[in-house]
Amino acid sequence: MSGMSLQGTWAVVTGASAGIGAATARALARLGCNLVLGARRVDRLEALRPELGDVEVRILSLDVTSPESCEAFAAHATEAEILVNNAGLARGVDPVAQGREEDWREMIETNLVGLLRLTRLLLPRMIERRRGTIVNVGSVAGLEAYPGGAVYCATKAGVRSITKALRHELLGTGIRVANVEPGAVETEFSLVRFSGDAERARKVYEGFTPLTAEDVAEAIAFVVSRPPHVNIEELVLYPTAQASTMAFHRQ
Numbered sequence: 350m351s352g353m354s355l356q357g358t359w360a361v362v363t364g365a366s367a368g369i370g371a372a373t374a375r376a377l378a379r380l381g382c383n384l385v386l387g388a389r390r391v392d393r394l395e396a397l398r399p400e401l402g403d404v405e406v407r408i409l410s411l412d413v414t415s416p417e418s419c420e421a422f423a424a425h426a427t428e429a430e431i432l433v434n435n436a437g438l439a440r441g442v443d444p445v446a447q448g449r450e451e452d453w454r455e456m457i458e459t460n461l462v463g464l465l466r467l468t469r470l471l472l473p474r475m476i477e478r479r480r481g482t483i484v485n486v487g488s489v490a491g492l493e494a495y496p497g498g499a500v501y502c503a504t505k506a507g508v509r510s511i512t513k514a515l516r517h518e519l520l521g522t523g524i525r526v527a528n529v530e531p532g533a534v535e536t537e538f539s540l541v542r543f544s545g546d547a548e549r550a551r552k553v554y555e556g557f558t559p560l561t562a563e564d565v566a567e568a569i570a571f572v573v574s575r576p577p578h579v580n581i582e583e584l585v586l587y588p589t590a591q592a593s594t595m596a597f598h599r600q
């Protein structure tokens with residue numbers, strides 16, 4: 350992929366222990382980025398290390414729902430010029446009428462408050478340096494709500510709004526903000542959503558070819574490696590066999 354050299358640039362990836370985050374760590378390592386990787390499952394981050402070649406890698410425990418954890422993490426990421434706010438999850442597909450407050454809170458705390466918290470911690474130094482790229486991992490769920498997805502969709506619509514607000518707030522600073530919004534990606538996402546029910550998770554991707562975590566990671570790598578005057582603000586990618594959050598062609 351042609352683009353700006355990122356050799357030696359420090360990049361933070363949250364939620365790098367699985368799926369899109371792990372694939373993004375690999376893709377950014379291929380571009381020569383040094384990495385600060387965070388997630389709750391540190392053993393999974395350690396298992397990723399051998400796949401990252403010879404870039405510098407810092408592996409740290411991170412729970413984006415905890416202010417203390419985020420502060421401790423950010424103290425090791427002061428050089429970060431790239432922040433990929435990827436950590437996120439959905440819990441359940443209950444309609445609002447039967448929704449569980451603990452699920453709502455977990456999604457909002459992780460997908461919105463966690464993203465805001467990490468951004469607030471790392472952004473001031475980017476502003477000082479007048480250089481940086483923040484990539485938020487949104488979702489097509491933020492563009493179009495579906496039944497059973499009210500709160501997850503609301504968090505991703507919120508990510509879209511935060512991205513746009515940041516674009517305005519950072520206009521003139523040289524800092525870029527992007528929202529990468531994938532459709533269905535086969536990762537551990539559905540396993541988490543269905544609390545470990547592997548059969549139910551498998552059915553989500555049955556009969557069509559979903560995106561892979563690598564497909565999304567390549568899009569993120571493309572966004573961050575554009576020349577400094579190019580800000581890809583929104584990048585929507587669907588599997589070819591998906592035309593909306595609810596329209597799938599299954600065979």
Ligand SMILES: NC(=O)c1ccc[n+]([C@@H]2O[C@H](COP(=O)([O-])OP(=O)(O)OC[C@H]3O[C@@H](n4cnc5c(N)ncnc54)[C@H](OP(=O)(O)O)[C@@H]3O)[C@@H](O)[C@H]2O)c1
Nearest residue numbers: 364366367368369389390412413436437488534536537538
């Ligand atoms: N898969 C899809 O279809 C899809 C589509 C559109 C958007 N997305 C978005 O893509 C992002 C990545 O999801 P994925 O599909 O790659 O799912 P995944 O395989 O389940 O990975 C989610 C990652 O987020 C981390 N995470 C969750 N809660 C966290 C917390 N409190 N603190 C720190 N890290 C946390 C997990 O790490 P630990 O559990 O180790 O902490 C894991 O590394 C999410 O924001 C998701 O909403 C996914």
